[in-house]
Amino acid sequence: MNALIYTSALGIICLLAEIFNLRKLIIPIAIAGLLAILGTVALDWNADNSIREAALYNMLRADSFSLTFSGLLISLTVLLLMLSTDFYKTEQAKISDYIALILFILAGSLAMASFGNLAMLFLGIEVLSISLYIMAGANKHDKRSNEAGMKYFLMGSFASGLLLFGIALVYGETGSFDIVEIRDFIATHQPTSMLYVGVGLMLMALLFKTGAAPFHYWAPDVYEGAPMFHTAILMTVAKIGAFAAFYRLFSACFIPVMMPFGWVLSIVVALTITVGNLSALVQDSFKRMLALSGVSNAGYLMIAIVTLYGKTDNAVFYYSLAYGMALITAFTIAILVYRSSETESFSGFNGLAKRHPFIAASLTIAMLSLAGIPPFAGFFGKYYIFSEAVRNGRMWLVIIATINSIIGVYYYLKVVFAMYLKESDSNAAPLQIPVIYSVVIAITLTVILAVGLFPSTVLGWL
């Protein structure tokens, strides 16, 4: 489980490469390095349980959950880096900073997906968040980007405070930062209200990081203000990392004390899904629509936390995979469209199907997958999470979630409607599609289709 160390080192190498004037090589080095790291994760995955669990003084734990999520996060980052080659074409001077920051974001989310100690959790969240604050405010000349960075930073520090306070209270009760020791302590002792408050504070911090209502207010503003490519990072790697931490913390430690939170969490989930969905409904901007749908998607995923008692980690991983792939497809195409039409609204997509049938079909598949239409991956993701919830007696939550999925179809198909049924402006320029973007789309679509058609292949991984 040295992926974290390698990734951090890779980030530092990128910074050094700038000094040695190797700017052109930074992205290839980063991609090659990440693929090698992916290889080490795969080796770990194949390794014997007893060997891999004992590493690094239990600061990190290499179990099948952390390894599969690490693999997913690294793969998503590789795809994003492939997009970055073209996105940063005009900003060559800052490229080493950006790439290093992306790698640090990955490092933070790797720590969050595989922590074995609350200190590592906190460290991961902070490494992730600080890098994200910079990424959100990266566009110095855009007021909205500045605002996004600032807002995110102010509110994020608030959430970090909650998390730290929560960790302190839990430590005060259990006397340990180690998740296994905490679990054993809780299992053998009668919990006090100090523990409950501690867990509650940590819960709130993680709700903030995953963008759940009523802590979600930062998300739409930040996602919209940040440059398009950085939004893609925020909504894929950062969000999946945060969710992995959330799920890991509660499934590993706090199941026995979840009882009093069950109710309030269900309300939070229902609220998150509904608010995200209803707000996404009325957006004219494709990016903002995706941002708000990201809020509701976090809600669907959180259903798995409400129903922790069942074996939901398979479903969570499957959903994350489907969600990440569909979003990368959508953002890849959105970046291309934005660049040629200079508008983030749906009208930029008008008539795209006539000019670029393959691009339009790809975006349609991504949207259908996000909307949860079979046979695409998004459908089974929802299906498995919902069926676990039904099995655990949360029927009403599933009903709300299903109604919301139906509402979601409306705004996901809005862009499809624009592409296929609206006429484009007569002077619309054809998209310039770099080869690497086509490669990314081909990869993500293959995964969406393959995983959608043969869900059982992935479901067996955890």
Add this chain to the structure above:
Amino acid sequence: MQLVYLLILLPLIGFLVNGLFGSKLSKTVSGWLGSLVVLGSFAISTKYFLDFYTGSLAAPIDIKAFEILYFQNISIHFGILVDQLSVLWLMIVTGIGFLIHVYSIGYMHDDENFSRFFAYLNLFIFFMLLLVLGNNLLVTYAGWEGVSLCSYFLVGFWYKNESYSNAGKKAFIVNRVGDLGFLLAMFVLLYYVGSLNFSDLKAEALGGNIPSNVALAAALFLFVGAAAKSAQIPLYTWLPDAMAGPTPVSALIHAATMVTAGIYLVVRTNFLYDLAPEAMQVVAVVGAATALFAATIGIFQNDIKKVLAYSTVSQLGLMFLAVGVGAYTAAVFHVITHAFFKACLFLGSGSVIHALHGEQDIRNMGGLKKWMPITFVTFLISSLAISGIPPFSGFFSKDEILAAAYEHNIGLWLVASLASLFTAFYMFRLVFLTFNTNFRGTEEQQKHLHESPSLITIPLIILAALAVVGGAMGIPEVFGGTHWMKNFLAPVVASGSGAAHAISHSTELMLISIASIAAVVGIAFAYFRFVKGGALPLKDGEEKGLQKVIYNKFYVDEIYNAIIVKPLMTLSSLAYEIFDVLVVDGVVNTLASITYWKGKQIRLLQSGNIGFYLIMMVLGACAILGITIWQL
């Protein structure tokens, strides 16, 4: 990797190349590519066939490739089954498929959508292979749906003509009825037996674990599916209309391969039918009735392809009769011989239509043997075969069915024999009116009369040759043969009431004589009426009485229109106007506007004011802690 995957994938590759890049390829490349991939599949099929033939492969190849879906304790795999039964179908589908592809290169040469045609043909072959090779009902069903889809594409291939595209729709919609039956059968089996796998189902059936009422339900539902696909009463009406497609399509899909899928399905699940004698009874009666009914209609049709279409329906009826009386081998045998001679007949009719530039009415033909000797001879041979004249192939397979029917029930035998007599008559009516006597078309047509190019005649000659010798696969004991096919198929239909030859050799000989004499009588009658007597079919609108009724196909289409289509249309337009527009749309639109309005309200909360955001966070935090502590 197993060779069998390549067998399936080759036509798919052909489809993808022709479908995606067809417009950039020349016609020659596109046509030969489409044909060669099928030839490749044929080569692999032959290998498997020879393996089974020589006995080097005795046990079936049953592969579970990967899981498609699982829920509760049910898991369904994508799986492939190569056994004696599927290998026979493979040979027909790829072998005859290849010949028809080659034929199409010549026949479709002037069509602007040439590569699209080959793409569809390849896709059809792919789905047909999937249907035949599936090791469980779901995979077979996937192929089953796929061939329906391709049939729809190909029947409506000349979609600019509205009646043609309507014929495509009709074929598709009638088949949906059957698909529902197929689906229900799968549900029944999944629910009560817990598997769709043929080998599992067979083991359960032989082990006595399938209650007879479950078997009955499943068998009847499957038969609904089979009846639609193989055009049996009451779901046969789509097949004659499907003749709107290009002639190679009629030969490939609507004569030799797809329409026999129903027989395949029933033979494949014969273990279910053995548990449900009532279902077999239904199959036998429906088959016999269809055989006679369609043969009757065939007598008065004047469109060369329509005659052949009704003859196909009638022959399929005979095959179902065979299945229904437990003579599975005889049914398969007839499927194969029928594929030879009927494909040849259709391709021959295509050759005639080609020469006459689209003329299909036999009243405007005549005397063509002078100009088209190869087409004539091959057509004549195939007609002799379908009429059951010894020693052509149809004679052996048809007599086996008649013998089995006689043994089962003399009434069924009578009906089938009558159908055969009619068949001989209308087939030779067709031959004589088309190729004998004098040419009745326009002078312009006569000037351009010519034999078709070799791309068209060579497949005809090969198929005619097969129609002559195909019977060798099942020469009965009474002629000193060993009935190779019966032994070959024994592992698949072993459980079947295969003791078809309980009747004595003398009875069998008597039956054979009666059938042969009946065929000769039918032919002679046609000869005296149309060649000696010089009679011609009446012009449209001159028919009277019973003849008029039959000419109009017993008004079945009109009856269906009146009792099913019209009421459905009325009901659906009522439902649309009242229920859909007012109730459904009303409710949905109201809900949508409420939702949208709520969305606008909620959006206002997203004010951008960070102070407000933080207050909401604090309030949320207080609420969560408050509720939690209250819950303790």
